[in-house]
Amino acid sequence: MRILRQQSGMVLLLVLVVVTLLSALVIELAFSTLVDLRLTETFRDTSRAYYLAKGGVRAGRGILRMDSNGYDAPNDPAELWSLGVAQYPVAEGYLSVTIEDLGGRINLNALVSAGNVNPVIKSRLMRLFDELALSTGEELIAALIDWLDPDDRVYVDPEGRRAMGAETGAYLGGEKPVRCKNGPLDNLEELLLVRGFTPEIFKEIAPFVRLHGNDKINVNSAPAEVLMALSEDPEITRDAAEAIIERRSETPFKSPAELGWINELPGLANLLREPFTVTSDIYRIEATATVNDGVRRAEAVVNKTGDQLLYLKVD
Ligand SMILES: [Ca+2]
Ligand SMILES: [Ca+2]
Structure with a gap:
């Protein structure tokens, strides 16, 4: 029930954003049609898909702005951003949006x-x-x-x-x-x-690296390989990394001190001085829009803090 509610919340927000964008798009298209009568249908569909894909990125940023629960954990039902939307019908097309937490990766x-x-x-x-x-x-x-x-x-x-x-x-x-x-x-x-x-x-x-943000690693989203790479002394063994992953699949870590619950993890005091956090600033948003034969895909990297767009590419 809770998940259903959250999904409808995400869909509602998407619709709001997309409708706003579409109205801007309609004006733009009417103008384009006037100035260039040679526009083919394919070109028109591709243009629509382009704006829809960019709208998808904007919707993703809107969802991230709403997140304020003090921790960031993919797959947690309270994390609206991690639900995403698949093939949502919009106007004459479809929009899919996924948001991926990059905070568990090493910043190259x-x-x-x-x-x-x-x-x-x-x-x-x-x-x-x-x-x-x-x-x-x-x-x-x-x-x-x-x-x-x-x-x-x-x-x-x-x-x-x-x-x-x-x-x-x-x-x-x-x-x-x-x-x-x-x-x-x-x-x-x-x-x-x-x-x-x-x-x-x-x-x-x-899958293990990112390019933005600070040196901190989100213990709620780091893959085992990254967790094991974080410390030599004390060593984070594969057993310890897997125990962390198992624990967070039941309940996300709400503070780094909760790593003390992991029996397989010795030397906690040393570990807590350095790498771990339970939140993420950096996310990748991927939006794919399809309008008839026109397909465009937008990829963005954003910093949730301050809603900063760090990278955007539309294919
Ligand atoms: Ca969160
Ligand atoms: Ca050089």
């Missing part, structure tokens, strides 16, 4: 902060890449450090004293020469430009 851009390597993020990534059995983990991280840091000095591994990174010189000889970015990644696909990040490796690591 935080690997370099104010020009310097952040050793905490570096060791989390090392452990994550070990978990994923990526044999080139060290080289990948070195290349990513140089991609992100503002200088042109190739990263030297502080222990082995080996030059391991890749600045612009390493990219000029390839089939598609690029300049080293020397700045933060704007979207995840940009990783494919960084030396060593093959499409296979990209696919492996994509």
